Amino acid sequence: MKLLIEVSKKEDLSIDSVDGYILALKDYSVESVCSFTLEEIKEFVSHTEKEVFVKCNKNFMNEEIEGLTRVLKELDTLSLTGIFYYDLAVLEIKNEYSLKTDLVWSQTHMVNNYKTCNYYHSKGVKYALLGKEITLEEIQEIIKNSSITCMVEVISKPSVAFSKRKLITHFYQDLGKPSKKEIVVREKMTDTPYQLLEDESGTSFFMNVVTNGTGVIKDLLEAECPYIIIREFGLEEYFKELVQDTYSYVQGNCLDESYVEKYKKIGDSTNFFFKKTIYRVKK
Numbered sequence: 001m002k003l004l005i006e007v008s009k010k011e012d013l014s015i016d017s018v019d020g021y022i023l024a025l026k027d028y029s030v031e032s033v034c035s036f037t038l039e040e041i042k043e044f045v046s047h048t049e050k051e052v053f054v055k056c057n058k059n060f061m062n063e064e065i066e067g068l069t070r071v072l073k074e075l076d077t078l079s080l081t082g083i084f085y086y087d088l089a090v091l092e093i094k095n096e097y098s099l100k101t102d103l104v105w106s107q108t109h110m111v112n113n114y115k116t117c118n119y120y121h122s123k124g125v126k127y128a129l130l131g132k133e134i135t136l137e138e139i140q141e142i143i144k145n146s147s148i149t150c151m152v153e154v155i156s157k158p159s160v161a162f163s164k165r166k167l168i169t170h171f172y173q174d175l176g177k178p179s180k181k182e183i184v185v186r187e188k189m190t191d192t193p194y195q196l197l198e199d200e201s202g203t204s205f206f207m208n209v210v211t212n213g214t215g216v217i218k219d220l221l222e223a224e225c226p227y228i229i230i231r232e233f234g235l236e237e238y239f240k241e242l243v244q245d246t247y248s249y250v251q252g253n254c255l256d257e258s259y260v261e262k263y264k265k266i267g268d269s270t271n272f273f274f275k276k277t278i279y280r281v282k283k
Contacts (some may be wrong), residue, residue: 001220001221001224001225001226001227001228001250002019002020002051002226002227002228002250003018003019003020003227003228003229003230003243003246003247003250004018004019004020004021004022004051004053004151004227004228004229004230005018005020005021005022005229005230005231005232005243006021006022006023006024006032006034006055006229006230006231006232006233007021007034007232007239008033008034008231008232008233008236009034009232009236010034010036012232012239012240013044015240015243015244016050017243017244017247017248018050018243018247019050019051019227019247020050020051020052020053020081021044021048021050021051021052021053022053022054022055022084022229023036023040023041023044023052023053023054023055024036024054024055025038025041025054025055025056025071025075026038027200027201028055028056028058028068028071029055029056029057029058029084030057030058030086030162030201030202030204031057031159031162031204031206032055032204033197033233034232038071038074038075041054041075041078042078045078045079045080051081052078052079052080052081053080053081053082053083053084053104054075054080054082054083054084055083055084055106056068056071056072056075056083056084056085056090057084057085057086057087057106058086058087058162058201059086059087059164060087060089065089065093068089068090068093069093069097072090072093072094072097072099072101073097073099075101076099076100076101078101080101081102082101082102082103082104082126082127083101083102083103083104084103084104084106084129085103085104085105085106086106086107086108090103091103091120091123091124091125094124095123095124102125102126102127103124103125103126103127104125104126104127104128104129104151105117105120105125105127105128105129105148106128106129108131108132108159108160108161109131109133110131111128111129111130111131112130112131112133112134112138113138113142114141114142114144114145114146117142117146117147117148117150118145118146118147118148120148121146121147121148125148126148126149127148127149127150127151127227128146128148128149128150128151129151129152129153129229130142130150130151130152130153132153132158132159132160132211132271132272133272133277134272134277135272135273135274135275135276136216136219136220136273136274139152139220139223139225139273140219140223143223143224143225144223149226149227150225150226150227151226151227151228151229152213152220152225152227152228152229153211153213153228153229153230153231154211154213154214154216154217154220154228154229154230155210155211155212155213155214155230155231155235155242155246155266156210156211156229156230156231156233156234156235157195157206157207157208157209157210157211157231157233157234157235158206158207158211158271159204159205159206160194160205160206160207161204161205162202162203162204162205163202163203163205164201164202165202165203166198166202166203167196167198167202167203168180168181168182168183168196168198168203169198171183181197181198181199182195182196182197182198183195183196184196184208192207193207193208193209194206194207194208195207195208206233206234207271209267209269210234210235210266210267210269211269211270211271211273212263212264212266212267212268212269212270213228213270213271213273214246214259214260214263214266215260215270216270216273217246217249217250218256221250228246228250230242230243230246235266238263238265238266242263242266245259245262245263246259
């Protein structure tokens with residue numbers, strides 16, 4: 001099992017006790033709080049021996065395809081391990097131009113079964129970031145039955161949605177008040193809090209509770225899960241220590257009981273790892 005991290009502060013790329021990094025490409029990615037220019041990515045890749053994945057996971061408009069093609073060709077000249085994508089245009093461009101860099105299928109809620117994972121693998125996609133709404137049991141089933149290389153986000157404030165609209169700005173404009181770039185709202189039916197962040201691309205929605213998956217890493221190890229991911233956003237206070245301890249744990253250098261007990265301080269939310277999503281027709 002390999003450990004990847006996505007930082008919210010650029011200086012934290014200095015953390016070396018990882019197998020790789022996820023870098024969000026500025027203007028070509030969403031649902032990240034820290035992004036990097038193409039030149040910054042080139043510079044970083046040239047000075048690390050770790051694996052590097054780049055997020056290129058926004059929906060692209062027709063007028064953006066030419067620029068996307070140019071950027072993907074430039075990324076293909078680097079020693080990247082993979083590119084996260086949402087829009088199928090990325091897969092089409094890779095195949096059309098025979099680009100060598102592997103792709104990570106990252107379509108949020110849609111990455112939830114092994115048959116679709118196998119379909120995309122047959123189309124040349126090597127990796128898949130599994131959805132955050134499926135259970136540990138379902139994750140284990142996908143890992144066992146899929147030919148694709150699976151990734152699981154284990155500790156994070158999960159990203160749940162994105163809108164190209166400037167929702168926070170419009171909200172405060174309607175109120176006649178100065179706008180903010182970050183607010184917390186509650187969904188009325190479940191009283192679930194969500195954190196909204198707005199930038200030039202639009203508005204990202206995150207769960208406002210950290211998912212603490214420290215207790216499922218042992219199960220993922222036993223299931224031979226290829227990759228786990230920790231995202232720094234919401235974990236800044238513990239991030240460096242957490243990453244170092246998780247890396248040590250994955251390498252078999254610390255006890256399960258002590259590791260899990262130590263990070264109970266993150267909280268007790270396990271999101272959907274042990275909670276099935278059941279859809280019922282409303283009467």
